[in-house]
């Protein structure tokens with residue numbers, strides 16, 4: 001599948017306020033696709049709509065080859081193929097092990113395989129020592145690491161990351177970036193990432209989308225956007241100036 005996500009005239013409003021208005025958007029498969037933009041520009045809203053966690057008010061949405069009807073059975077089928085790490089990672093009450101194994105047990109993976117996979121994932125994010133700890137007692141960065149392990153454990157076709165390393169120290173973040181790149185290359189996972197870290201965007205992204213006030217300002221190959229932004233607002237944002 002070349003384009004797992006296609007949007008046409010998608011609008012999201014809160015009350016009278018329109019927070020997202022996307023005429024046309026196609027997100028390519030098997031790439032690392034990065035969404036940039038200032039606070040409140042609609043990045044998380046767009047991510048949640050793509051992940052089918054938030055319903056748009058108007059427009060059409062095609063996800064993994066299906067026109068989205070929001071019918072229950074379709075939602076379940078499509079959501080099973082995607083996982084998401086949010087800005088503030090929610091932890092289920094229980095151990096770290098319980099949290100990371102959750103999606104695998106829901107998918108009815110055998111106990112021995114579950115154990116092996118969870119251990120691999122915890123090793124990957126450097127959280128093996130916390131395997132039996134109560135997930136709710138973890139620090140912000142530790143939670144984020146567990147959330148990443150939990151999201152990757154189910155081997156999703158699409159992985160959404162909303163500022164996945166915002167609370168994570170530089171060395172651990174570098175490690176996690178390495179794994180993000182690895183699963184993209186080795187498993188062909190489509191990765192859609194929102195980040196405020198422009199260096200991270202530049203290191204990871206194949207393609208970049210720049211949002212401002214709920215609208216697409218520009219999109220294209222990462223190197224092109226960073227080296228020759230086509231819009232003054234993107235250029236200002238990348239220089240670290242206020243966007244008008």
Ligand SMILES: Nc1ncnc2c1ncn2[C@@H]1O[C@H](COP(=O)(O)OP(=O)(O)OP(=O)(O)O)[C@@H](O)[C@H]1O
Pocket residue numbers: 014019037038039040041042043044045046
């Ligand atoms: N549940 C809600 N009710 C009302 N307004 C909302 C709601 N969720 C988001 N908004 C508003 O919609 C706009 C877009 O929010 P969104 O979270 O998508 O921004 P963002 O680009 O992810 O910002 P940030 O970089 O701060 O995470 C914001 O102005 C926000 O205040």
Ligand SMILES: [Mg+2]
Pocket residue numbers: 043044045087162
């Ligand atoms: Mg956000």
